[in-house]
Amino acid sequence: MNHAQLTALGRALRLLGEHGEALTADTPDAKLHEVRTDLRRALELLDETVTTVAPATRCPEHPNGPVDKSAPDLCLLCETRRRAARRSEVNGAYPSYDRSAAEPSEPADRAPSRYGVRGDRPQPQQRWLPELWNGREWQLCGTPRRDRREAELFINAQRRAPRAAMAYRLVHEFTDYEVVRIWGHPVRTDIEPMGNL
Numbered sequence: 001m002n003h004a005q006l007t008a009l010g011r012a013l014r015l016l017g018e019h020g021e022a023l024t025a026d027t028p029d030a031k032l033h034e035v036r037t038d039l040r041r042a043l044e045l046l047d048e049t050v051t052t053v054a055p056a057t058r059c060p061e062h063p064n065g066p067v068d069k070s071a072p073d074l075c076l077l078c079e080t081r082r083r084a085a086r087r088s089e090v091n092g093a094y095p096s097y098d099r100s101a102a103e104p105s106e107p108a109d110r111a112p113s114r115y116g117v118r119g120d121r122p123q124p125q126q127r128w129l130p131e132l133w134n135g136r137e138w139q140l141c142g143t144p145r146r147d148r149r150e151a152e153l154f155i156n157a158q159r160r161a162p163r164a165a166m167a168y169r170l171v172h173e174f175t176d177y178e179v180v181r182i183w184g185h186p187v188r189t190d191i192e193p194m195g196n197l
């Protein structure tokens, strides 16, 4: 927007504001026609001023990038980046990873890749997650271990505890989750005696 456009558009919008202030039940039709003319004029000025297409996302970095409807800013590129960051946080990789410092020259509209690119992926890392069946779903029941044997020993100890759960399982986390073994038979049960009947 150049200075002349800014001045003209500002004047037109302020005029519309004045029309709004002055509007009453007694405003004559002649005045309303005047308002319509001024409104059209403001729209024309806006059309001249705005030369780009309306943004598809609310992301200031990728306003016309691909859309992810589930992302708060609708930006697929940033959401992919945030997911990767969350994943590396979960995996304990890059504890103080600062992406803005690490990727100063990242192209703004890089196409998303189904397989991701090297920089999007956290460092490959595996952990073993002990989980128990709480009667409705699997839940983490101890600290994720780096060592499978250690995690299995932990689960065995849990199973011998006085108030052991109905079932336990060991989950191998390697970027994605994979159930590697199930102990017991997880049956869906209601916690409340009369619940959900």
Ligand SMILES: [Zn+2]
Pocket: 059, 060, 061, 062, 065, 075, 076, 077, 078, 079
């Ligand atoms: Zn973005």
